[in-house]
Amino acid sequence: MSGYEAIPGLNLECGEPVFNEPWEANAFALVVGLHEKGLFQWNEWADILSETIKQNDVSIPYYQSWLEALETIVSRKALINSSEVSIRRGEWVAALEATPHGSPIELKNRFSLDLETNS
Template sequence: MSRINDVGGMAGFPAIVEEPDEPRFHEDWEAHVFALNGALIKRGVYNLDEFRDAQERLPVAQFLGSSYYERWFAAISTLLVEKGVAAPGDLEP
């Protein structure tokens, strides 16, 4: 079944918007999510393809309603539970 990430040739998305002088990250936590993912892949907790797969498995409405790094963090959270590193309740402060 095709997934929501697979958008090549699809109609209906909003106009392309350029952000002048865009920073590398918009928020500090985004940089943390980026670094966290790299650290977990390097440690072999999961691989890059599992990480992409975990994003693609997000419910479509959540996927489209999330920012780029919100998707990343959701995928990391999913994989930490699936790999047995954490229980779902462990991930909430």
């Protein structure tokens, strides 16, 4: 079993932020929110999260595994299917490309690029 070498990851500093980046908080809240809506039992979640962490390399950050486990559970519970995911991902990519740096990123922004290029 790897991870026996002392210290790496054993970060003893106090007062570290709860979430390092906003997406971690978003991913966290989605899991808790779906659970609170009764869409899965907490132990079902813990099983999938444990499995994901076990399969991933120890260098993979915790919330990355958390997010992968979220993708697994929404698909397993048939809340979202894979084609919906790939279409929506493409829409966000288009929205990002159409949104000037610093402006709020919204899905509808993806249509503004068309306006600009047509003019």
